[in-house]
Amino acid sequence: MSVREIPLIGDVSEGVVRVGATVRRPMRPSSPAVHALLRHLEAVGFDRAPRFLGTDERGRTILTYVEGVVPAHPLPxxxxxxxxxxxxxxxxxxxxxxxxxxxxxxxxxxxxxxxxxxxxxxxxxxxxxxxxxxxxxxxxxxxxxxxxxxxxxxxxxxxxxxxxxxxxxxxxxxxxxxxxxxxxxxxxxxxxxxxxxxxxxxxxxxxxxxxxxxxxxxxxxxxxxxxxxxxxxxxxxxxxxxxxxxxxxxxxxxxxxxxxxxxxxxxx
Missing domain, CATH: 3.90.1200.10 (Aminoglycoside phosphotransferase (APH), C-terminal lobe)
Known part of the structure; x- marks a missing residue:
């Protein structure tokens, strides 16, 4: 049974979706460097960023979904x-x-x-x-x-x-x-x-x-x-x-x- 994909709308990013407890993002030329940064943050104990989990069958980046509230405009x-x-x-x-x-x-x-x-x-x-x-x-x-x-x-x-x-x-x-x-x-x-x-x-x-x-x-x-x-x-x-x-x-x-x-x- 497939898990529903929920689009996450941002200012610039296209094609970002939530899938269960993960976020999937299209790969970009800079993605490998960003993944290395996220792995480093995890290794040094910085727990206030998504974790990089690999790539899915469509070649998209898999990140952990960070639970919480993201303020929208107009700002509360x-x-x-x-x-x-x-x-x-x-x-x-x-x-x-x-x-x-x-x-x-x-x-x-x-x-x-x-x-x-x-x-x-x-x-x-x-x-x-x-x-x-x-x-x-x-x-x-x-x-x-x-x-x-x-x-x-x-x-x-x-x-x-x-x-x-x-x-x-x-x-x-x-x-x-x-x-x-x-x-x-x-x-x-x-x-x-x-x-x-x-x-x-x-x-x-x-x-x-x-x-x-x-x-x-x-x-x-x-x-x-x-x-x-x-x-x-x-x-x-x-x-x-x-x-x-x-x-x-x-x-x-x-x-x-x-x-x-x-x-x-x-x-x-």
């Missing part, structure tokens, strides 16, 4: 709380510390994406949006528990991955483009809260705004080019105004740079 109140923000910062730090000892296999292929200048420090997740975080019930309510969808994982730096994450969770965005529950949030204060919970170094705090500015520019070019060449989810996001949102976010960052930098000063 639990996903924008200060407690959720600090929990996702600590989760990212745990992942980075676990990934820091990972050595990619020779000739590893990763997805192209926005990347920092200079040498990489580790392989980051590079897509820690609310849609890629599983929440579970705790004594404090629903809080981030695990990271999923490592398709965009690639060599990067801690700071670049932090910036990518606070982009969505602070968020670093024009209020007109934020989810309704995020529009009144003090993004500068939340950047500080995230960095404190993560334990970001003083040097990286000084570079955070400039790194975000670089990331916005590269993300705009990357998404535009992927929409043109790959189509699919990338084309849908671009047609839905992704380019305009990135441009507005960059302008918002310029206008709020001083407030963000002040929030990151010692003793502020």
């Amino acid at each position: 109140a639990y996903a924008v709380s200060d407690e959720a923000l600090t929990a996702v910062a600590r989760l990212l730090r745990r992942f980075h510390d676990a990934a820091a000892s990972f050595t990619p296999p020779p000739g590893a292929t990763w997805e192209d994406g926005s990347a920092p200048e200079g040498p990489a420090e580790l392989v980051g997740h590079c897509d820690v949006t609310p849609a890629n975080v599983v929440f579970r019930e705790t004594t404090q309510g629903l809080l981030p528990y695990a990271l999923i969808d490592f398709d965009l994982a690639r060599p990067t730096t801690r700071l670049f991955d932090v910036v990518t994450t606070v982009r969505h969770w602070a968020p670093l965005a024009d209020p007109v483009d934020r989810d309704p529950m995020q529009r009144s949030l003090d993004a500068a204060a939340r950047v500080r809260l995230f960095c404190d919970a993560y334990g970001l170094s003083a040097r990286d705090r000084l570079m955070l705004v400039e790194t975000a500015r670089i990331r916005f520019g590269r993300s705009y070019t990357l998404m535009r080019d992927r929409a043109r060449t790959l189509g699919g989810g990338w084309a849908r996001m671009w047609a839905g105004g992704a380019g305009g949102r990135i441009r507005r976010a960059a302008a918002w960052l310029d206008a709020n740079e001083d407030a963000i930098q002040r929030s990151l000063l010692p003793g502020s």
